[in-house]
Amino acid sequence: MSKENEYKEIFLAEAVESHEELNRLITELEKRPDDKKSVDAIFRITHTLKGNASGMGFKTIADFAHVVEDIFSAIREKKLVLDDQIFSSLFKSIDVLGELIHAVKTGVNVQYRGIKTKLEVILNSLKDNKKTDTEDSKSSDYEETATNNGFPEDDKTTTLPQQKPEGFEYDNNDADTAQKQAADETEPAESSKIIFSDHVQVPVRKLDNLLNLVGELVIERDRIIGLNSEKISTSEYSRLNRISSDLQYSVMDVRLVQVSFLFNKFHRIVRDTASLENKSVSLTLKGTETEIDRNILQIISDSLIHLIRNAIGHGIESMADRKNVGKPEEGNLTLKAISESDAVIIEVSDDGRGIDTNKIREKAIRNGFLTEAEAKNFNDNDIVLMIFEPGFSTADDVSELSGRGVGMDVVKKALDSIGGAVSVTTQKGIGTTFSLRLPASMAVKGTLLFELQHITYAIPLSYTDAVISIRKKEIYKVSNGLVTSHLGKTIPLVFLQDIFELPYANLINESKVLHKTYDSTPADKALNIVIVSYNTRIMGIVVDKLLQQKEIVEKPLMKPFDNVKLINGVTILGNGHVCPVLNVATLFNLIFIRNYTTKKN
């Protein structure tokens, strides 16, 4: 299906729903004409409908909804008093609106001018009385709501339709004429038809369940094929393979949404943030048709808000400053989505002052995050990543929106939870780009399996750099920890066993805790080590045995394990056993935050 048709279907589904809601609300309103809530709700729904219809180019619906909206705006401002006559016109107009929506699909010609004119007459009679007053309050009303709307608004729809059909004047006689015409158009049989939408709304929970089941099916398929590989040739399974893969991709596809779904909401946030900061910022959206898993989009939405607020608060300079350095007064913020095989990259770029890497370096040293020697070794792009450390902030002042030193580590955490990554490029005086690399789907994850104490664990490949084997004598004790050298660099090392055996995480500060397994290991023993990296840091994890790489479907941990931080989730292996998936981010935090605290003490 083409994008155009897909949009049309979505529009129709929403419009039919809006129409039903309008029907319900107006019936309620008739019972209690003073109910301000219903009036507000109808006004809001017609306004949205108008915006969506004009965005789709359905001018008749947009114009008609616009008139209804004006009527309710008048009711809201108490300029129009609801009586039986007006109610009958309103009911009629909502029926006509429903027919117009239906006509988008069927192409049927709907008579709507009579009732529309009648509503306009009602409006105009009001306007003659208090013309200036209405115009003023209305135009400001529009400006506020327009930014919140996903669809681009046609300028035409925001001004009152001024065309008056010939032969109509604005006195009460004409209202009668119009009513007659309206009565002529009534076709009772059609107006009471029930319309079904072609869309089904499904709770995400059900989709999650479906995806889980498909994931298990794929695992089971691989297991059975593996079991019988000697007896039956794998080509026997080609149909099974194809069908189950198609099924998997279809389910994944159902969960995909366009990033525009989220991006369009940022117009308002940018505007509000900029006005609060007294700055002028325009938002550019690129690649909005890129598709991504709905849950992933939800998880990173807060992070994107943080990044945007930070970019406006700290990145983009004040108007005066921009003028001084020869930039246009209006700053620009770009949100860009790029699709890349199995990943989606979302970039947030500003054309502001850039991040002062020297400031970060100073602060990292001052607050004990890095030693001076370490800070020197980090290049500019690496040092910028320090802002994602918990409790790190470069903002010297605390502004209302950002810069409290929380924010950035929240971004990092959200990305960790879905196996994403972040990188930053910044150029002083030119701007900063935050680039978020996200998996396009949550379905499968590449992992490396390893064994420890006869239990198989998985570690996400996105954190794994290399696997090496060294002898124990190449490992040295340094203070409370262990180090070895890898590719000419000295890296910290832990025996995973020691970490797992800790009953409480804070015991890691006790001396010798991390030497336990090391001390009981013979000097000549070859040790298997997985080199993992996370946010510029590298570390080695000692495990018992390395197994193969495997695509897994990860399941979240349920109670009472949802608080186990070192394990991110579990998967079921081909043999039916449960395999925990290591949370590398927590492991790093555990090891390195310990270092900060010991340094500070």
Next chain:
Amino acid sequence: MQDKKESKLNKEAEHNRESLQLIVFKLGEEDYGIKISQIKEVVLTPSITKMPQTPAYVKGVANIRGNIIGIIDLEEKFGIRPGITTEEANQRNNYTLVVESETFKMGALVTEVPNTLTVSTAAIEKEVELVHNKNVDTGYIQGIVKLKNRLVILIDIFRVLTEDEAEKIELPQHEVG
């Protein structure tokens, strides 16, 4: 007031006529019972995978028909015998009672095949005076079922692992200054 008393009496009479189905199993030397409505199924214990950073009586997780379920050792939790390792648990406990509520699923290890037992609610003594060990919360004991020649301790399995108990599993967070 009068009404209240009357309805209470009625209720009690109704109670006496009602019967209750229990799943009965042995922990240590004693018989324990759980209301059948709290039990989802009884399965042969699958292979248990140990989880780090959990209390000792939590033996790990297991895959029961595609569901990942936490397995607890009630004998250890109730202090009936000293704890065993996950490996030992894998060998010793043949059956797992799967309990399910809206919020969680859990498996409890038992060594022998559990039986069903129908008892009249009248046979359940609800207010039991126990010799309390101050350190052990016995709130999960719902009553004692008195039968001809044996006693069954009726427990509320959901209360055994209540919310705050589950939270104790959480590691103390690092303070980052």
